[in-house]
Amino acid sequence: MKRQFFNDRFIQTFGYTQEDLPTIEQWWQRAYPDENYRKWVMSTWEGATREAVARQEDIQPMEYNVTCKTGEVRIVEISGVFLGDDLLATCIDLSERKQAEAKVRRYYQAMEQSGEAIIIADAEGVIEHVNPAFTLITGYTETEAVGQPTSLLKSGNQNAGFYEKLWETITYGQTWQDKVINRKKSGDYYPAMLTVSPIRNEEGKTTHYIGIQQNLEQFESLEAQLRQAQKMEAVGTLVGGIAHDFNNTLAGITGNLYLAKKAAGSLPGVIKRLDTIETLSFAAASTIQQLLAFSRKGRVEMRPLSVEPFLKETIKLQQISMPENIALQADIHGADMLMKGDINQLQQVLMNLINNAVVRCRRVKARPYAFSLINFMPTGISRLSTRELMKGNTPAYGGR
Structure with a gap:
């Protein structure tokens, strides 16, 4: 052809x-x-x-x-x-x-699949389109949002001057950006970084505005965690310094105790009291190890230990400093068991448990407390508890 x-x-x-x-x-x-x-x-x-x-x-x-x-x-x-x-x-x-169609399709897909809330409003600020992320963040569906003014999300946390500055900026064809607190459909507030830009036609006239909201809830949560970590680091540094100074003071105390015991060799009553002071000094040294471990300057040592002797020794140590109006009774049952842990930290936990019970009845004229360990065989689980003893040994308070 x-x-x-x-x-x-x-x-x-x-x-x-x-x-x-x-x-x-x-x-x-x-x-x-x-x-x-x-x-x-x-x-x-x-x-x-x-x-x-x-x-x-x-x-x-x-x-x-x-x-x-x-x-x-x-x-x-x-x-x-x-x-x-x-x-x-x-x-x-x-x-x-x-x-051009492929380009528009890519833009549309990018907007619809974006993780940030996107609003397109006309020149009067009436919403014409929102993406799925807008619904996910604010709770408003597209049907609920379209036709509404952009003030739909207004929370009242920003004053009138804030919004006047926003409209003044975008009316002059410039991009505006700032942090805002908006309100969800549920009434909950959420922080967001809001960017608003004008959309111009072929003649350069602004016909629409596009607003992009980046939800800052997760970022602010992480920021708060970081601030808390920084505070704890500062506290750890302070505690480490205090523990170091206290350790030096304790070294002087134990040294003088040695000299005092040597000088009072012929006075058994004095020697006994000095031994008690020495025991308490060593307990204070264990507390210092706890402080150093908290400040990350000490090392936690996990070792096997026998539970029953450890409890008896700790209770004996606590009885020395127990107020006269409070009686501490040890009630330890069952076969001995082994556990793996840091003896200083475990001792601190046990001392805290007893001290909490002491605080509860500090102002009472006379009140006995029972301290018990029950070993549940064959599960290998032990329960450590304190209980207040009233008339007839009826437990009035218990804790684990």
Whole structure:
């Protein structure tokens, strides 16, 4: 089939000249160099042609990928009109439109899949579109938000001057950004970093505004945790310094105790009291180890220890400093058991447990407390508790 005519726009679009395509066969070969694709194009075009002839109507538009003379591939819409025995084929280059559509589609997908809340409002501040993240953060669905003013999220935490500055900035075509406290549908407040930018048309006139909200709830929670960690680090440093100074003081005390015991060798009563002071000094040394461990300057040592002797020794130590109006009774039952732990930290836990019981009845004239250890065999679980003993040894208070 001989090609009779094509116009200048055809040459500009595809690059082929009159000499390049003397017949339609050259068009098939050069426009569709891939053999399989060419067969498909020819089959669909011939089928559309037969159908158009049968119905006595024009060939409906179909999209094909046409290879230009330069090798560039363009998306082309081709249709046909019968002029007697001749066929006028019209080619419309859709490449730019398809690229624009793909670009718009990417923008839309980016907006819809963004993790930040996005609002598009008209020039008057009426919401026209929100993305799914907006619903997730605020609780308002698209149906509930569209048609509402952007003040829908207003919490009252910002004054009128804040919003006047916002509108003044975006009205002059500039981007505005600041931290805000907004209100969800549930009434809960949430912090957000809000960025508002104008959207202009071809003439440069602002027709819409786009607002992007970054939810700061998680960031502020992490920031609070960081501040707390910094505080604890500072406290640890302070505690470490105090423990160091206290340790030096304790060293002087124990040294003088040694000299005092040596000088009072013939006074048993004095020696006994000095031994008690020495025992309490060593207990204070254990407390210092706790402080150093807290300040990360000491090392926690996990070692196996026998529970029953450890409890008896600690209780004996506590009885020395027990107020006279409080009696401490040890009630330890069952076979001995082993556990792995840091003896200084365990001793501190036990001392805290007893001290809590002491504080409870410090102002009472006389009140006994029982301290008990019960070993649940064969589970290997032990319960350590204190209980207040009233008349008839009826427990009035208990703790584990």
